[in-house]
Amino acid sequence: xxxxxxxxxxxxxKGIGVTVQLTLFSSVLALTVAFLLGLCRLSRYSLVRGxxxxxxxxxxxxxxxxxxxxxxxxxxxFGVEFSAMTTGVxxxxxxxxxYGSEIVRSSILAVPKxxxxxxxxxxLTRWQRMIHVIIPQALMRMVPPFGNLLIELLxxxxxxYFITLADLTYIxxxxxxxxxxxxxxxxxxxxxxxxxxxxxxxxxxxxxxKRVTAGRLA
Amino acid sequence: MWxxxxxxxxxxxxxLPHMFSALKVTIAVTFASFAVALIGGLLLAMLRRAxxxxxxxxxxAFVEFIRSTPLIVQAFFIFYxxxxxxxxxxxxxxxxxxxxxxxxxxxxxEVYRSGIDAVDKGQWEAAKALNFSRMxxxxxxxxxxxxxxxIPVLGNYLIVMFKETPILSAITLMEIMGVAKQFGSxxxxxxxxxxxxxxxxxxxxxxxxxxxxxxxxxxxxQRGS
Amino acid sequence: xxxxxxxxxIVRYRNIRKSYGDLEVIKGIDLDIFPAEKIAVIGPSGSGxxxxxxxxxxxxxxxxxxxxxxxxxxxxxxxxxxLVRADEKHLHKIRGKIGMVFQHFNLFPHMxxxxxxxxxxxxxxxxSRKEAEKIGMEMLDKVGLIDKKDNYPSQxxxxxxxxxxxxxxxxxxxxxxxxxxxxxxxDPELVGEVLNVIKEIAREGKMAMMLITHExxxxxxxxxxxxxxxxxxxxxxxxxxxxxxxxxxxxLQNFLSRFMAKV
Numbered sequence: 001x002x003x004x005x006x007x008x009x010x011x012x013x014k015g016i017g018v019t020v021q022l023t024l025f026s027s028v029l030a031l032t033v034a035f036l037l038g039l040c041r042l043s044r045y046s047l048v049r050g051x052x053x054x055x056x057x058x059x060x061x062x063x064x065x066x067x068x069x070x071x072x073x074x075x076x077x078f079g080v081e082f083s084a085m086t087t088g089v090x091x092x093x094x095x096x097x098x099y100g101s102e103i104v105r106s107s108i109l110a111v112p113k114x115x116x117x118x119x120x121x122x123x124l125t126r127w128q129r130m131i132h133v134i135i136p137q138a139l140m141r142m143v144p145p146f147g148n149l150l151i152e153l154l155x156x157x158x159x160x161y162f163i164t165l166a167d168l169t170y171i172x173x174x175x176x177x178x179x180x181x182x183x184x185x186x187x188x189x190x191x192x193x194x195x196x197x198x199x200x201x202x203x204x205x206x207x208x209x210k211r212v213t214a215g216r217l218a
Numbered sequence: 219m220w221x222x223x224x225x226x227x228x229x230x231x232x233x234l235p236h237m238f239s240a241l242k243v244t245i246a247v248t249f250a251s252f253a254v255a256l257i258g259g260l261l262l263a264m265l266r267r268a269x270x271x272x273x274x275x276x277x278x279a280f281v282e283f284i285r286s287t288p289l290i291v292q293a294f295f296i297f298y299x300x301x302x303x304x305x306x307x308x309x310x311x312x313x314x315x316x317x318x319x320x321x322x323x324x325x326x327x328e329v330y331r332s333g334i335d336a337v338d339k340g341q342w343e344a345a346k347a348l349n350f351s352r353m354x355x356x357x358x359x360x361x362x363x364x365x366x367x368x369i370p371v372l373g374n375y376l377i378v379m380f381k382e383t384p385i386l387s388a389i390t391l392m393e394i395m396g397v398a399k400q401f402g403s404x405x406x407x408x409x410x411x412x413x414x415x416x417x418x419x420x421x422x423x424x425x426x427x428x429x430x431x432x433x434x435x436x437x438x439x440q441r442g443s
Numbered sequence: 444x445x446x447x448x449x450x451x452x453i454v455r456y457r458n459i460r461k462s463y464g465d466l467e468v469i470k471g472i473d474l475d476i477f478p479a480e481k482i483a484v485i486g487p488s489g490s491g492x493x494x495x496x497x498x499x500x501x502x503x504x505x506x507x508x509x510x511x512x513x514x515x516x517x518x519x520x521x522x523x524x525x526l527v528r529a530d531e532k533h534l535h536k537i538r539g540k541i542g543m544v545f546q547h548f549n550l551f552p553h554m555x556x557x558x559x560x561x562x563x564x565x566x567x568x569x570x571s572r573k574e575a576e577k578i579g580m581e582m583l584d585k586v587g588l589i590d591k592k593d594n595y596p597s598q599x600x601x602x603x604x605x606x607x608x609x610x611x612x613x614x615x616x617x618x619x620x621x622x623x624x625x626x627x628x629x630d631p632e633l634v635g636e637v638l639n640v641i642k643e644i645a646r647e648g649k650m651a652m653m654l655i656t657h658e659x660x661x662x663x664x665x666x667x668x669x670x671x672x673x674x675x676x677x678x679x680x681x682x683x684x685x686x687x688x689x690x691x692x693x694x695l696q697n698f699l700s701r702f703m704a705k706v
Contacts, residue, residue: 057424060423060427061419061420061423061424061427062416062419062420063382063384065385065387066412066415066416067416069395069398069399069408070412070413070416073408073409073412074408074409074412074413077409112549114549115549115551117502118545118549118550118551118608120500120502120538121500121538121541121542121543121545121612122562122563122567122611122612122615123535123538123567124563124566125531125567126531128566132562132566136553137551137552137553140553151285154286154288155286155287155288155289158288158290158291159385162388169288172291173294176294180302181302183298184302184303187291187294187298187299188295190291191287191292191295194291195283195286195287198286199286202286
């Protein structure tokens with residue numbers, strides 16, 4: 001069994017590289033999209049609110065795999081062709097960004113109304129109220145749910161298997177296709193690696209949480 | 219470029235019957251795995267409150283492990299490993315129901331847990347004072363109070379699971395996405411089938427989620443009054 | 444005492460009304476507040492007194508009527524001789540003359556005490572941080588909390604929080620300050636320290652104060668004039684001695700006797 005692990009681990013490590021890269025890029029995109037959409041959904045202008053709401057509902061109403069296929073197989077019909085990696089980052093980033101926008105929106109709405117009123121009484125402008133008073137407090141509330149979202153995102157990256165991007169899952173599948181008898185070892189290893197990455201991410205999020213909230217939340 | 223963009227209605231029409239017959243599979247697998255998740259989740263939630271700390275810990279570790287690994291890998295594991303290592307050959311449907319059901323039972327266990335925690339501690343004490351057995355306390359006192367407020371959240375998870383079913387095409391389950399892929403690969407034209415599948419998902423899940431939100435606000439209002 | 448026809452009022456409510464849906468909470472109020480004048484607004488809950496203060500702080504818009512601050516319209520602008528609704532820019536300009544202390548303090552939980560007090564002068568008045576900190580420390584000293592400057596609000600008692608909130612409003616040097624039931628959310632033993640700070644500020648004199656309050660002894664001691672509101676109207680007003688010792692209207696007599704009975 002040790003021999004088998006020694007045989008399979010090196011190629012899988014390469015897959016880990018792709019998975020980590022994919023997770024990283026998609027997370028950055030997802031967080032950006034989440035903030036943009038979340039703020040748009042709270043806009044003063046009903047048109048901005050309407051467009052962002054529709055976008056979020058379309059993304060949430062279909063499913064990640066459908067979106068992945070759509071970007072991969074359908075975009076070329078429009079004359080746009082992405083690499084598998086770009087497709088993965090786009091689809092995953094947009095999908096989890098749409099879910100994340102709900103976190104941003106609800107965290108901002110959860111800041112007590114008195115905070116806005118106090119900021120008005122001090123004559124801060126609309127923009128200053130948002131930047132200096134509301135968002136810093138909303139951020140503290142966002143960290144734990146964003147942590148969960150990033151774990152979901154990590155799991156979601158495994159779907160690039162379908163568009164033949166050589167991530168951890170895809171590589172493991174090719175390994176098992178040539179070594180049927182070792183399916184148990186390969187898939188167990190695969191599950192453990194995902195679990196480990198997720199645990200590391202959880203630790204990271206906890207660290208951020210501690211930094212952000214240090215003694216400040218009433 | 220524009221002619222490639224053309225939407226082919228004939229092609230679409232050819233695909234639709236395939237899609238609708240596969241929709242039966244999608245719906246069947248959704249409800250079957252939801253049933254597994256409902257029962258499995260409840261079981262896990264109760265085990266996490268077990269009096270024996272070892273059992274509670276194991277249940278917690280199981281939830282944590284399943285929740286932080288991808289559904290598709292779990293499906294592979296059940297579909298490909300079971301026949302070889304445990305001599306247990308499963309159909310794509312059965313393997314899919316087990317994988318999706320168990321995966322979401324870990325999520326539902328958290329939902330149940332929040333509901334159970336919301337029941338007043340005094341209820342456990344009152345049950346003890348009346349000399350109910352542990353099982354009676356669960357069945358007659360705690361769960362009847364814990365579960366009704368959870369119905370909208372559970373409904374939400376039904377919709378989430380519905381949207382996860384395309385993943386099971388990886389283990390050759392011929393649900394709507396699997397059929398779309400198969401249909402499209404014959405002519406290497408995916409625009410229509412993939413778009414139609416997306417629309418179908420949207421058409422079914424958006425109204426359902428509105429229904430759930432409506433139920434949620436009604437429930438909140440009831441509790442508020 | 445309130446006969447100051449020679450002086451221009453700093454705040455002038457004219458025929459102010461406010462409705463929420465079908466419910467009218469302010470039914471036509473006229474009120475002048477003069478520079479450096481301390482007025483106390485008393486009355487049963489739901490009489491609209493808090494709304495009166497919140498409209499001055501631009502937190503709630505009147506349904507009709509006008510409010511003038513220092514000779515300028517607050518909620519309106521004159522464009523070609525016609526009154527139009529003021530935009531945010533106009534509100535921002537006038538708002539600088541008004542300050543407010545809230546019932547629930549509303550300190551910023553993510554900032555230290557000093558930062559709470561200096562944030563607005565830096566952002567709004569464009570003061571340097573150094574300059575703002577100097578004034579901020581003075582104000583914290585005035586409310587007796589200089590040693591808490593590096594703490595966060597969650598580490599303070601309710602009375603301390605409210606004193607910081609007062610310092611925070613004072614730093615902006617408003618011409619009129621609204622105190623909206625500032626002791627109502629406090630434990631009884633913490634009320635005194637907050638009232639003492641307000642009395643001290645009142646003694647200094649230069650700022651007009653609108654004290655919306657349930658503390659009758661405090662109103663009597665600090666106010667130049669007492670306004671009694673009920674059912675969205677000013678029922679009676681006058682110097683404290685007159686209001687508390689010789690109430691004319693039956694409404695006020697009932698209110699006071701019920702109030703005294705409760706204490």
